[in-house]
Amino acid sequence: MEKIISKIKAADKNELTLFSIAVAITIIMATISPSFLQGTNIRSMAFQFPEYGIMCYGMMICMISGGIDLSLVGIANLSGIVAAEIMLKMGSSNDSIFIAFIAAMITGAICGLFNGYLVGQLRIPAMLVTLSGGQLYTGLCVAITKGPALTGLSPAFQKIGNGLLFDFVPISLVIFIAVALIMDFILRYTIYGKQLGFMGTNHTASRYAGINNLNVTLKTYMLSGILAAVSGIVMISHYGSAKSDYGTSYTLLTLLIVVLGGVNTLGGKGKILGVSLSIIVLQLISSAFNILRFNSFVKTLVWGLLLIVIMVLRAILQSHNLKFWRRKSENKVS
Amino acid sequence: MKKISAKENFTSNEMIVVYIIIALSFAIGSINSSFFSVGTIFDTSRAMLIMLIFALCEMVVIISGGIDVSFPAIASFSLYLTISLMNKYHINNVVFAFAFAGIIGLVWGLLNGLLIGKYKIPALIATLGTSSLVNGAILVYSNGKEISNIPSAVDVLSQKYLFSVASSTGGKTSMTVFIILPIVLCILIHWVLRHTMLGRKIYAIGGDTNAARIAGINVKRTQYFIYAATGFLIGIAGVSNSILMRNANPSNLMGSEMIVIAAVVIGGTRITGGHGSVIGTILGVLLLTIVSNNLIMIGIPSSLQTFTVGLIMVIGTSITSLKAKKIALSPKI
16 A cells, blocks of 8 residues: 555656546546446547547657647648558559558658758747648648548558457557557657757757757657658548548647646656646547537637646646745755 | 838848849739739738738737737637627627727737736747637637628728729729728837837847846736737737628638748748847738739649748748848857
8 A cells, every 4th residue: 555655656746637637537427427438438539539649749759859840730631641642543452551651651751851850950940840831731732632532542441540459449549559659668768769858958958968959850850740640541541531621620739738748848858658648638528528519619619728727727836836945945044 | 122222231131022022023924914003002902901910910929039829819709709799789880899809809918918928838839728719719609600791880991992093904993991000000010119118128028038137127017018919909900801801700810820920930020039120021921912812823723822832931931040040140249
């Protein structure tokens, strides 16, 4: 028992809060409407969050590096459209699905590298680069599709977003968990992960410490682009079609999730566990709204409100802690 | 124009934009001769009118070291609420329309100022949150529907013209009365930024917040003022937009933040704060308006338009950022 208590005490406060919020929502919703805990609802939740969940990790690493990536949705749509075009041109055989997948990854990587080059080499603010980059990639999507959605994707491909592994676990959820584990490994156990954190904390200091900032920035945005491409594949496979304006609300959503997940908005700090928990919390809220039959516009409102409230609370807590520590140190001196 | 050439600074940001605009105009004119006419000037100024007000507000915010992506939401909110309340309570008054819309914008602007000034939340994240909140609120209120009957007293304004010129085809082209609004604002903001203490404070905060605070500037109060004042102007711009378009649509303006920020940055305002001028912003807006209005005229298919605008945004913002970097790295005496 003592072990558990000490473990809880040692755990991250933010993650603990998120976990309790998730439990609270589940309990409240389960008492209001019993259908919340039914298999169909849980399964539909598991189908919904991987597509934006994977994007969140891209946003997360960019934010840890001290930047931001607002072009994720654009890259996801572009990679999805490239993949769909290839599959449709090649007659939707199993080989074509594989090639399309590779092509989507390459597209994502190139878009990410472009962002990374402008941010890292030319030192243009990340927000500006990704904002106009997102417009550029969306423009490419419109140029390729000429507007309407690309439909007629093969059933074998649609299984990625809609199928079940062993008739039980959604394939997209498996992909999501795999991505989360890989990202956790990269951030915690590789040299790149450490370098990323250092660079985000202090750009100049990391350069003097011998870290190749340009290299790290390029890798970060490329990785973010690849993650966007993976989520683009899951997205078009889930919807069964590819279009230039799918998931436009995901930009704000991913930002909200990442901030809620405890990633420092100025760079340097962030954990996969926190972001993953925050993805689950947001999906629970979204699902609760669906069950309570709220208007979908309410969701936009609540997400904005949530983002503001969390940021304000965190700011208040921070200044409170600061005062507390100051008082403590003053007492010690006197 | 006169001022810049007097400085004999032919490679300044403003002049580069001027060169591009001139080159582009000749390119469009050579393909489509009807481009060079009074009508084009009137159309372009009408098209850039609202965007110019947004860009001026955005410029002031960016100069102060912040950024505002919530203005389309605030404008949509104030225009829709104003028109719908006027219809509901049969208020047929021009002054009320503008004052009410302005005050709504001011309230939301104050919220932005509070989040950024008091709680020190990064401006991008704070205004993204406000944007979502405000947009969600007006969508819930309006249920996504638009209002097409504008109160008659304000609707008349859309048909009021300053002056008309007979065009070559025999018809008449007219300049809308709303052009006064951005012109007055340009002069006012230029005056505030260049010739008042307040303007100097805004530049100082954008240049270095800590240095400004130590120099005795009340950073918080100035930030409140900036966001509240721009909110007020954005509310007025919102209702002007709905009068010009003759409908009140809660989602029409959404998504225009990218192109406005791009226009401001192309006009030479540094995204990191501390630099920027009204003339540059006017030129930036003019350039992007000409591009987006005349792409069809020079034979670019409509499916390529988003891409072309995106490309110009990337190139334009890169050039200005690179120039800013060069200046920052150049040896100081």
